[in-house]
Amino acid sequence: MPLPHAPPLEGWALARLAAALIAVDPGLGGALVTARAGPVREAFLDTVRALINEDAPWRRIPAGISDEALLGGMDLAATLKTGRPVMREGLLGEIRGGAGVLAMAERAGPGLAARLAMALDGPDAPVILALDESADPDEGAPRALAERLALHINLSQVALGDLDAAGEGVDRETAAMARMHLPHVLSGEAARALTETAAALGIDSLRPPLMALRAARAAAALEGLDEVTDAQTVLAARLVLAPRATQLPRAEGDENDAPPDDPANDRETRNEDPPASDDETPSPDALTEITLEAARAAIPADLLARLEAGVPNARSRAAGKAGAAKRGGLRGRPAGSRRGDPGEGRRLDVLATLRAAAPWGRMRRKGWKRLAPGPAVEVRREDFRIKHFKEKAETLTLFVVDASGSLALNRLADAKGAVEMMLAQSYVRRDQVALIAFRGRGAETLLPPTRSLTRAKRCLAALPGGGGTPLAAAIEAAEALAHGAARQGRTVTLVFLTDGAANVTRDGHGGREAAMAEASEAARRLRAAGHGAIIVDVSKRGAETARVIAQDMAARYVRLPAGDCGALAQLARKAAA
Template sequence: MSEPRDGTDIGFPLSAIVGQDQLRLALILCAVHPGIGGVLVRGEKGTAKSTAVRALAQLLPPVLDDPADGAVARAPRPARLVELPVGATEDRVVGSLDLEKVLRDGERAFQPGLLAAAHQGVLYVDEVNLLHDHLVDVLLDAAAMGRVHIERDGVSYSHPAKFVLVGTMNPEEGELRPQLLDRFGLAVDVMASREVDTRVEVIRRRLAYEADPVAFARDYADADAELARRIVRARAHCAAVDLPGRELRRIAALCAAFDVDGMRADLVVARAATAHAAWRGVREVTEQDVRVAAEMALPHRRRRDPFDEPGLDADDLDQAMEEAAREADREPEPDPDPEPGPGGGGADEPGEQSAGDGPADQTGDGPDADEPAAAPQTAPTGAQAPEQQAPEPSTSEPSAPDGPTPGEGTGAGKGPGRTIELPGRPFRTRLLQIPGIGEGAPGRRSRARSTRGRSVRPTLEPGHGLHLVGTLFAAAEHQVARGRHGGRMMLAPNDLRGAVREGREGNLVVFLVDASGSMAARDRLTAVAGAVVSLLRDAYQRRDKVAVISMRGADAEVLLPPTSSVEIAVRRLATMRTGGRTPLAQGFLKAREMVLRERVRDPRRRALVVTLTDGRATGGPDPVVRARTAATLLAESGAASVVIDCEVSMIRLGLAAEMARALRGECLQLAELSAQQVADVVRAAA
């Protein structure tokens, strides 16, 4: 947590940031109306994301109450900037039982966490996409309700937590799930300007700040002071701003036009438009305020699928605003007749449409989290009509006639062959799982020791939380020696037992794709592409790191090094060239090299290699023997394997199954990947 700003910490002034006007406005609107729900700042490295957040904290008005001690401060204190580290535990965030006071004084006492310290200040989470999903849920719940309620370890505690929540992230390092994206009030995409004059001014101001921070801050003190005064005035004026019915209809029509889920978007746009009107100093929300709010509240809510491109096209927004203007001018329809019509009820009967938040609140942490429901289909946008969407991919071999031979085609990319054609609608796959219990990063694929989940046994080590039953059993055998004769149990520090918990982990999933001529013939790779994209979607939902290796010609090529961004993986897959021989041995060796290299970087993350091939090893002397030898080396590296058999001949040779045995893994037919067709769970052999 950052120390309170007392004048000795000279931060970069908010008014001195060059460009990034939308970022500054989003931060200011959330400072004016914290009920908006925070800002998610997405962008590349070095775009002043963190600088702007820290600069905002210096402009917030002083606060009086401090929920950490439950008292009213004697003098106003500066608003705090609380920085939440990615590795923070849930106890550190929401607070925990004060065990020292419990054991020393025999009293139940609660020690507040970072959410209490951030009250009436700024809670800043850098790399929020790398934060554990359950912690993101906690933060967003607190930001939405303005209070934190804790019911744990026999203690009931509640305190206010009204803060400006700001999360920053680099999309290349992985995306937030759409359900979590929806719960951020506003989202802003930032990037460095490509204008030379703007970049020169950025360099000039930064160098001047580094040379003399005090003098630089003095130059912008008046501008920052005016910003601070405007924030205070807008806060006081916000409750008095009128939101007329015409603008309410405009907001509802606009959100309906973009087909966003639930009602959260409507509420956020209304609050942001009200805050913008207060920031402008006017008494009534107008179309201008609604448009500004929509530009920041709707883009990230349109992204229902991990492969959807983020953002909001200006032409689409203009068209939606025109349609919303016509709806706003329309007189509201009178209430329907409460008496049912001849058909026993009309379309306007209550219960026909829910006003709740819908599937956006489903975080996937329930008891059925191991089998996520099929992702909703992406709605057509812009000029894309429903009939133009890609057809449903098949999980088996398509019956198309033979396609062009290797070397034909004019697809994108370099080299001979043609590019793979990606389907538009992936299916829900079976769960591919690594056996045993790991200790990797939190996720939703394989079993692992974790900081949360069910408690399986006590331990003398600190563990993750208190194992109450184990602690009581450990203390019970010493009660006579400690002189207890009835009454309260006597505890000692060495009685404490930590809890060993079991949850789920995310894995490194390496997709080894056979892109040779035998696979490209008869467009077999269309079905394979559908399987890979579906598996990538599954990896996104389960918080895995993914990598893609292509096998064709004389060697294997790493299309995508390990990353958390499956969006980039799909783009790389679309540029994959096909044709040529099948270098299975090179592919297995390349996968082994990647697994061993990643194990050095992240020793606890286990690897699962998913090979999609027909098993026909060709090219070079003894290709089959070399492939089996390389497969054995990959198995000895400790990576689990699953082979997806893509062979479709009337007489099956079973070559893929032989490779699976060499890999000491499971072999599945391509059609067996669909969770709808096969209900049981596939476990990869160690």
């Protein structure tokens, strides 16, 4: 298969070449595949399976797999039958030296990600193909897992017709020969170029450039080369480094000029040509520039837009419906078993109790003084295991809307639209919502905590605008309502939509300076209460007063995007997570 010279491989051809690299060097860990379920994604999985070792095991890994099924544990039936501990192998042991397909990787919890990462770091590691179906760029596979999968492949733009148009690919025999040739491939100048490219893209880990070097050597082995060339270096940068970029590389004009005593600078001043070189291989600096330019061109469009807007590439595992975890819950999701006595609502975990007692069977039987044979397993009090559950606290999103005259003249309609979208998202997550409006001389609780979306929209639509900005009174009213909800076990998130320009004091008198001082004092008290908060600046050009209030409150500061209420709704959801 040709490597990317001119023009570079794109789409399905590039994805198929990535599958060949995984087969040549399983030490790449595998791939993070972004694609919806469908024939294109299945075709990629079939390509990988057709290229790896024929005898290698191939298993599916459910995102909700239990630790026992993943890591192995005691075979209870065999243990009870024999009277001695009999262990069975988990799924990770079954795919050792093979491949595992993690479906719905975006739903994998941190525990599963940590165990898969441990398996990838260990000897005889399997190949993991993590399937990411998330459409939100801020959600996706856990970072601990994604960082250990060298190749990040996006198949969302590959059409079904592209599969036949790409031509023939690498076969299993070619991949096997390349695997045998891989130890003899030299890296050349690729290590330096890939490391400098990773630094320019803001990648703060040494693992990506090392994996990029492995990908470059695997690509060279596929070509039958003894040393990595610039084509394989560029390919590795596109597949490994570009999707991990956290910043855009600086332009050449941003760099400091060369010092006066630089011979290259003197030649430019005298308009002399650089000395000719007999070797057509590009210099290390030139190779770095080529690699960096190729990586920049390969940055996904959505990621490029985020980086140009100054938004870092960091996936925050937002989970909208999850409040704070309650301890000692008697209901909810199972959270394992622990030693204890049943009673008072605590339920005995029979299987876990038998597993705890089984290893002691032979030793306890030796202590029996009767002649008749006893049971294979003797259960004692210290073997009792009690079921534990993880229950999430109910979430309350409290919207505090500025309806003063300054906002009514500008963006009150936009603020109402953003709140309506956030209310709809809260309704989908079955969260409670509350609404406080402030204008004139004080703040009013228009809607106490409720799940009724209809009531919330009705109160919001009837919200008038005009008057002063009693921000201190609004913060105190929000703190009181949040305190009461927290005492009832709810996790509270406060969303303030305001420009922060307070001009009415608590007692209803005017005075901008005194009103701002009271608002800052109230914000610091709310900060001490520990509630999560977000300040949405609804002014047209951004208000410094809103930034000051956000700092005093230790809240996240964002500006209301012009005409894009959906973006604000996503920000509020992340703040509530």
